Amino acid sequence: QVQLVESGGGLVQAGGSLRLSCAASEHTFNNYLMVWFRQAPGKEREFVATVTLGVPNTYYSDSVKGRFTISRDSAKNTVYLQMDSLKPEDTAVYYCAARLYAGTIERAAEEYNSWGQGTQVTVSS
Numbered sequence: 001q002v003q004l005v006e007s008g009g010g011l012v013q014a015g016g017s018l019r020l021s022c023a024a025s026e027h028t029f030n031n032y033l034m035v036w037f038r039q040a041p042g043k044e045r046e047f048v049a050t051v052t053l054g055v056p057n058t059y060y061s062d063s064v065k066g067r068f069t070i071s072r073d074s075a076k077n078t079v080y081l082q083m084d085s086l087k088p089e090d091t092a093v094y095y096c097a098a099r100l101y102a103g104t105i106e107r108a109a110e111e112y113n114s115w116g117q118g119t120q121v122t123v124s125s
Helices: none
Strands: 004-007 010-013 018-024 032-039 046-051 058-060 068-073 078-083 092-100 119-124
Touching: 004 092, 018 032, 018 092, 018 119, 032 078, 046 068, 046 078, 058 068
Parallel strands: 010 119
Antiparallel strands: 004 018, 018 078, 032 046, 032 092, 046 058, 068 078, 092 119
16 A cells, blocks of 8 residues: 545635645555545545546546646656635545556545545635
């Protein structure tokens, strides 16, 4: 497993922006698929975004497409989530997750065995 540490959460007004970071401890960072999930109170953990290895293809949930941007910096072993035009319904704990990349994009939380501690994002109306 790889150790993951998220940062960058906070309180922001609707329409504002935040950037989340997830730093990975693993020196073989480029072997891992990095994914952002979120979990709102009383709801299941849901897929938000991922970026593939090599040629970086990005995938987003419909609820964040066009507003969030995921990227990865292999030199820093870090993946980022730029969140713009935030809405109150984006309020959740955001988690970074990782798994060895097997060529497929998995959107189910149970497919990932490495998780960060989570960072709270609160969007006020």
